[in-house]
């Protein structure tokens with residue numbers, strides 16, 4: 001499942017008048033894979049998502065989904081695709097159940113599926129109340145429920161967990177993991193780096209419409225070459241008693257480049273007999289800021 005390309009974007013460009021919002025973006029998302037689309041406000045993420053949806057036309061470039069090149073909105077509509085927009089606006093006067101029944105009829109999903117999904121999303125008790133009485137988190141759950149109602153092959157989520165409490169957020173990512181296991185290809189557009197970090201396969205970082213970096217977390221760490229921090233009692237002891245390590249350390253702290261990590265681990269364990277230590281890797285936020293800072297320096 002992992003190697004089947006579900007989304008293929010080739011040299012995509014979107015111009016609004018003279019303004020280049022998406023600037024030659026190419027990417028793939030495999031079936032059963034989650035890609036995080038990251039970037040500053042105005043980087044072009046939502047534009048890209050809307051082009052994938054077929055609701056905004058690309059200026060140039062090509063999109064194919066599930067092996068078919070999509071040339072117009074009609075072709076996009078043939079794809080079993082779920083979408084949760086940023087700031088979803090639902091029909092406030094309708095009840096939660098009526099909203100989902102409406103989407104079910106649009107997507108050709110059996111009505112009895114609606115009650116099942118409402119229960120599963122913790123909205124069973126309020127299903128007959130108007131949406132206007134729902135909290136933001138409840139509306140977001142309902143929005144997510146409509147996005148996955150048809151058990152889509154492709155799921156596009158724009159800021160899915162904004163305003164959600166930690167448990168609701170966890171629920172959403174558990175549901176995403178379930179869809180992933182069923183082979184769904186998922187793109188999550190988000191600024192919540194800490195939340196998304198453990199829930200994605202790859203990240204695609206963009207700025208001013210362009211790709212800055214993409215890959216698995218480990219690949220991005222290597223590409224960024226941010227230093228790794230070795231901590232723990234055995235490290236302090238090793239620094240104190242080893243010339244090589246004491247020269248490498250700064251203020252008794254051992255920070256080493258990614259490329260040197262295996263060599264240092266080997267040196268610590270086989271040469272110094274140090275086993276009681278931990279390695280703090282740069283996280284997604286460190287990686288994101290690294291690429292953004294690099295981009296800003298180049299632009300200055």
Ligand SMILES: Nc1ncnc2c1ncn2[C@@H]1O[C@H](COP(=O)(O)OP(=O)(O)OP(=O)(O)O)[C@@H](O)[C@H]1O
Pocket residue numbers: 016019021039040041042043044045046047048
């Ligand atoms: N319909 C439009 N007409 C003109 N410019 C637009 C239009 N839609 C988006 N833009 C511009 O394109 C750029 C990219 O916008 P987009 O909404 O894709 O960014 P984003 O990465 O999703 O930002 P955010 O994180 O703030 O949601 C912005 O400068 C925006 O002002």
